[in-house]
Amino acid sequence: MAPNDPIDVLNRLLRLLCRSLPVYLASTRPSDPLGPRDLGHRLGVIAADQRALAQRVAEAIAERKGQVEPGHFPLEFTATNDLALGYLVRRAIDYQKRDVEAVGECVEALAGEPSLLPLAEEILGDARGHLETLEEMAGQRA
Secondary structure, three states: OOOOOHHHHHHHHHHHHHOOHHHHHHHHOOOOOOOOHHHHHHHHHHHHHHHHHHHHHHHHHHHOOOOOOOOOOOHHHHHHOOOOHHHHHHHHHHHHHHHHHHHHHHHHHOOOOOOOHHHHHHHHHHHHHHHHHHHHHHHHHO
């Protein structure tokens, strides 16, 4: 397949959404007894947003008769299991910055796909908003 094949680009977006650090944390930690409830809640909201967008991306892939490939969480995420949420917010910022860049590349790759571009742009806007939220969370902890 071509590097800008819409199904490939959509699957990249899907992996970014489904396998983010906030989604991992939300699926592995029902709560953090040592951390502020606020952090866990706000990470959960980010994860829920990402899951909802991932569902829409999966639907777009299926509509185009493509194979939905959400991938796996990075193995390095397992090293976060025993870390405090306050620390993990800073780690999430680093990952989110990379994700914003990667989603931007996907938006560029879908520039010639008018039916998909609005979804990709929405994902980019959400990714930027989530980065701001994470940075605010880290600022509150500083």
